[in-house]
Amino acid sequence: MAIINLQNVTYKYPLTDSPVLHNINLQVNEGEFVAVIGPNGAGKSTLCYTIAGFVPHFFKGELTGTVEVAGSESSNSSLHEWVLNVGLAFQNPFNQISGAKYTVFEEIAFGLENTGVPREEMKPRVEAAMKLTDISDLADRSPYSLSGGQQQRVALTSILVMQPKVLVLDEPTSQMDPIGTREVFSVIRTMAEQGMTVVLVEHKVEWIAKFADRVIALYEGQILLEGKPQAVLTSDLLMDKGFGISRYTSTAREARNQGLWQNDRPLPVTLDEAVEGFRK
């Protein structure tokens, strides 16, 4: 069953002439892990904001078409109801810290306080969420004293603790070193394994190939390609349109031109696939 349903969605930011999203049709099933890729300016963040309700409620502008999540329609709901269904985390972890709390524990409880969760329920929920993202040891630290990767995990936990049905992540690892990236991805994978619906915008295609159920390639506000990670991420079309593709894919493609890669073998996205392909 589709939990996210976008029908003919076109959106224009205020004071701009051309739409950022053109006629988007997108269905995401409950428990599905969908990754969105695309060059800069393709409308990836806008798509995230649309699913998360910030378009049009926060950014105003002109939205046509219908956006449905878990059966309710975004234009008929208010943003503060919407965020209970859809959790959003984005790039800069520093700006996602509320600034109103002095410890990580309080920071994570912030969303629960706002939505009126009773105190007795709050503590176990915060503790469980922190355990899930493996940050229990940071509970008493100041959120500002953490590293980028830790802050991003705190930001993610702050959203997870609210138990949304859908998790929308806009390049959560873009400012992270490889260790931070791995930390964040392991959290995302745990969430996906627990059956949460995840929409992830990400440039790191090797990670997408490992985890995502489906990949959507966004180009100039439209869906260019859609399908299994392997098929989409190795498509020739992506290379022509300037998408970031995996170095293993481009190496193998070059190898194929030179006759070093079997023609009928699909191109690799990850290191393991590449190693296996070159061994044959």
Add this chain to the structure above:
Amino acid sequence: MNDRLSFYRKKNSLIHRLNPFTKLALIFTLIVIGIFGTGYWTASIVVCLVLIPLTFISKLFWEYLWVVLRLILPTATFMFVMQSIFIPGGITEIFHIGPFSVELETVQRSFLIVSRLFLVISAFAFLLLSTHPSELMSDLTRRGLAPQFAYVIISTLQILPQMQAKAQTIIAAQRSRGLDTQSSFIRRVGSLVPLVGPLVFGSLVEVEERAIAIEARGFTSTHVKTSLHDVPDSNFDKIIRWVLVALVLIALALKIWLS
């Protein structure tokens, strides 16, 4: 980075266990009595005989002294000297420096103003030292203060050190491109432009992101907000607050009656 971004010092004392609102009422009472109280020495007496003993009870005397020496005393001294010298109107001249004469009456008046100022700042320093800001705000929110207002106060307190750190980064970046920040005063004032621009515009962008982030966590939810920490409000607190209200009324009545 600094882990402690507030004045608050955790101690185990009677004062620390009081409800934040009681403490707010306490310092408000001290300020009202000190300022409206009759008598020239009232403010000074309140500081010496009430506020300083309170810092002992709350085991915060040394911290308080530090604030006095670093912040309050320099400001107060500066104001006292300036007011004594530059405000005309006295009769009994004590001495004069060039065209400015210092009169007994102005010195007395400056002392009165400065002692009251000393009381106000001291009282707030005492409140901030003995009360955790988020406890104060969650208690006030519970009593009806708008959560948006509480958020603005708390986040400002937290954000200042961050802004400072960011300004340092921008200064370093601009200096590495040849900006002069160490020569004459005029040139340094000129150097402020390339510092303030990025700081202000950068902060505006951050404000939008932060607004999205707190909105995503239900900040504008219409639910009645709850609070992680239970801020105790005992009967003892309530009695103290009634006593304080009585003291304020007595002080005001005395003021009206005696004048």
